Amino acid sequence: MSIVPDAGAARTALRALVGEGLSDDEARAAYATAIWSTLVEPGDGAAGALIGHYGAVEALERVLAESTSGLAEAVGLADEDVRAARARWLPRRGDVDRVLVAARRAGVRLLLPGEEIWPCALDDLGVHAPICLWARGDLRALSGAAALALVGARAATAYGTHVVTELAAESAAAGIVVVSGAAYGIDGAAHRAALRADGQTIAVLAGGVDRPYPAGHDELISAIARAGLVLAEVPCGTAPTKWRFLARNRVIAALAGATVVVEAAHRSGALNTAHHAAALGRALGAVPGPVTSAASAGCHRLLREADAVCVTSAADAWELLGLSPNTDGEANPAGGGRTDEHTRVLDALSGRRARATAEVARLCGLSLAEASGILGLLELDGRVERTDDGWRRRSGPRPARLW
């Protein structure tokens, strides 16, 4: 007899947890996926490979069968990999229905790959993609709007908190989904600002979505679940661990089109998220800060060592998402619009005493013809005026100061 019940029993066990109208196969696959979710740690590549090849039901049956011969070869793994994988999965077999009851109580939805609402961006993680997602909140946050990950230090400074609040508020108000990890500091400020702006925000947790962590963010995470979305790849009841935090970071990086690290110490976990974003080919940004601030040291490392883009404003962050290209049009930051000769002629003029063209030419080291041509152009621009005694600089809006 299969470990996975028939479709009717699977549907009953999964009622209210999955979408409507599942076929019999889909219902059994959903149930098997829920079991898988209790057996593996996040990002288990052997599980990803087996499920990808056989589907959740058959993969589970084959792994639990007495003989697994041929299993490894079929998915391109070594026999010892599958042996090791079974050795870590089998001791975890437990009562999946208890997990499903806990999920139902917490108002959780089980999201499955292949569902229309499933965030395809996660597929970029390959065999390490989450095998499912447990979700609390408004699934519309996954409806395809651009998503920006704003992450950073728990020990944020007032500066970092200020900057992430601006970035998140402006982004959320512009319809961008703000993704973060619900941690203290930068993460929490990002979610809060997005909520205040009536925008969409997604918190990806390292433990179960029914176990808000950190405890001090219990209320914040509940607020995110009401107005936005709380996601986890581990089932309800699972405790967060360091490993799960690291694995969670890859989900944040994959969900978002770009990741911006707002503040991070030299070895902050936010650098791990940044690393995932870069490895996934996602755009990576870092907010600079004072070099005297330890809380910005990690951001500066990203700028120096990881080719992160320097992000100073929401517009900069959106550019990483390809949303609002910089239309400033100035490739050369030293450019000031005026040509060198114009500068030299203006240098040679006084605002008080008028000077003859020949005198202007001599003072600025240009020929008479060059100087009078430029004086004519400057006159058209309203920068100089012609008097009976020669040329005078006009007062008016000063040019951008060059030194």
Next chain:
Amino acid sequence: MSIVPDAGAARTALRALVGEGLSDDEARAAYATAIWSTLVEPGDGAAGALIGHYGAVEALERVLAESTSGLAEAVGLADEDVRAARARWLPRRGDVDRVLVAARRAGVRLLLPGEEIWPCALDDLGVHAPICLWARGDLRALSGAAALALVGARAATAYGTHVVTELAAESAAAGIVVVSGAAYGIDGAAHRAALRADGQTIAVLAGGVDRPYPAGHDELISAIARAGLVLAEVPCGTAPTKWRFLARNRVIAALAGATVVVEAAHRSGALNTAHHAAALGRALGAVPGPVTSAASAGCHRLLREADAVCVTSAADAWELLGLSPNTDGEANPAGGGRTDEHTRVLDALSGRRARATAEVARLCGLSLAEASGILGLLELDGRVERTDDGWRRRSGPRPARLW
């Protein structure tokens, strides 16, 4: 009769201004160069091309001759370029001997290309290189030590002043020549810190070296002339103009192996120096600051738009000079030395209650064999200890916090 006097008269006119033991030709060339210096604005490419082709004496004679036919062609210029050049040079003919007297009074040395002390780095400017340098101070600053340009906003903040003071003091103490422009703000702080560290510093002025500018830096510039070196390509008595500031910036960028912009507003003149450094293929760095500080906006532009390297310390700046390569050896900023599995095993251990290997394996989702292998390694590292009841995490130095 030549406009350039014979060697004896030239030597007399140049006494105390040039090096000893000039040949007759060199003495006349030096005199002609001094004349050229009074005729042209900095960076005049036509003058550079003619002097490069004919030498200073013949170039001068040919330019001043009634017929200049063939002159343009010989140096690859258009006839009208030479006509325009003559039209801007000839009206400036004046009394070079008065300039030489003023230089002698100010204790100035006239440096000529080809002299051993001439900074060859300037040759990278091609026909736009200075045709000579007027120098006040200790020529040993040009003796070949690595040179770092530290430039930035006049309107420096306390933050920028603090950072440039550290960078300049540490660099000067390490034997690096600190090059800057003697302006208020960042420039002045760089020179001051180098002087206080008993190091070498070079100020490149936009006007004559006998006309300290800004006036408020009269004393600072005199101090630099005593302990370091003050340079200008324009002769004594020349006023600084905006054009000359811009042209001066290329000399700062060319003299130094790397340029670091410490603070700069969005359109600061320091960006012009940065542009020259990049155009010359010199290393370019920028010090980040708070994104809320307008005084750092130009630095952030350089990081975003000009591929400047993020400089947070003197060591970072020295790396730009190729002096102190980063031996940190960590390419992946997320790396923490421990492998993922080690993290998972440590997660599964308690510091108080001992756990059996099987329990540890189940908790962290590894096989028994994997878990016990890793526990052995962690024991060797002193991270865990074996007790009668199983494994316990050892207290001791905590690992670098990952989140």
